[in-house]
Amino acid sequence: MGSIHVSQLGKAYKQYPGRWSRLLEWVTPFLGQRHRLKWVLQDIDFHIAAGESVALIGVNGAGKSTLLKLITGTAQPTTGAVATHGRVAALLELGMGFHPDFTGRQNAVMAGQLIGLSVEEVTALMPGIEAFAEIGDYIDQPVRVYSSGMQVRLAFAVATAVRPDILVIDEALAVGDVFFQQKCYERIRAYCHAGTTLLFVSHAMGAVYSLCNRAILISAGRVALDSSPREVIDLYNAHVLHQREGKTPPPAPVRAPTSDTGASSATANAPGAAGAPGAPAQGHAPAPAPAPAPAPAPADAASPSTVGSFANGGATLDAVGLYVDDQPAATIVSDRVATVRVESRFAQGYADPHIGFQIRNARGEAVFMTNTYCMGQTIGPVGPGEAVRAEFSFKASLAPGDYTITAGVAEGGAGEGDFRQTLARQQDASAFTVLRNLDAIVWSGVCNLDPICELQRQAV
């Protein structure tokens, strides 16, 4: 139970040149077609097995929501087919499925019936739905007076009142407040743990890392890469970066499937498939690392991925590494002072160059990034051939584990740590391991906040 099979799926919308063309085509069919087909999805093939948690990732307009609509049956495919096995619960567009004039309670009953529950079953589940949604007396108000957050609360509470075999979520949780999001993620995790198959669209990469064991990158309506979240997010970030710089996105790494890695065997479409995304990288696409930028990984780097590397010829990154006491270091004890050294060389003159770095953990998540611009440092104008070394020293209060350093050079600092132009980015340029500091307090998490604890007792 809980599997999804998508084969040769395609979706095209009819586009008419003018407002009357549709009517004219309808009343004068013998005069031929007046529309042209706009393909928003083509040649989509994948299989999701029961119990997998899969993220669909892509820039705005890539076709993710359309794909979810085809999978959940709210839109019909133009080509190909979708087969799902098991009960599907879906949270698609906000408000979809709710009637604005009916109360939350009435909508809950109707929505429950749509997912296969009887009126009696929904009625029995209602106290739990109300408790989860936490919208108080609004449950008996018409949905048209609900805020968007309240609609999501009710929609999620109803859709997940009973554990579904397949849970499909399209970005919906981004609307709720942080406490509600946490509650939803806890329920999703519990359901996944119990065997629910998850298909999840999100631009929140942290959520993708924490919920999904596989990801599919949709680019210009096609599958560009089907692999581990880390590889897919790397390629997605590379697409965003290359598009911003007006360059053709890099193709997906094509690898021979391995038998023992399950979903993490990368499968990619032909390189050309990802070449012309239909929408600009914008909206909620995560800002590419502020200046930090990547390049080909050396053999000892923790990640084999180089898709996030970039170079426009304006500068090179000659050396990137971690230093302790002025010596290159591959390991460091947590809380000790370390220095990331980035050596760059400029091929031409730039008025406002900046250098940055990013540290990523073994899952590929950025645990820290900054750059000279964000730190209020000015390199000043550089000339052709000039080399600049930037050193960033910090207390490495990171959790024990493996990390990589990504570095970048950019020109023209602007606004929130963004840049006019990325000159070079070297992804996972070097790797290091953080060892536990036996002198530190016992802690767990991402970083040691080195807390001070004060206790006060009151005599009774």
Ligand SMILES: Nc1ncnc2c1ncn2[C@@H]1O[C@H](COP(=O)(O)OP(=O)(O)OP(=O)(O)O)[C@@H](O)[C@H]1O
């Ligand atoms: N009813 C429609 N008629 C015509 N074109 C449509 C229709 N619905 C969607 N599209 C187009 O299909 C493309 C894919 O849209 P879709 O909403 O699936 O993208 P998306 O990846 O979910 O984007 P976002 O991240 O912004 O939600 C877009 O170019 C969109 O304009």
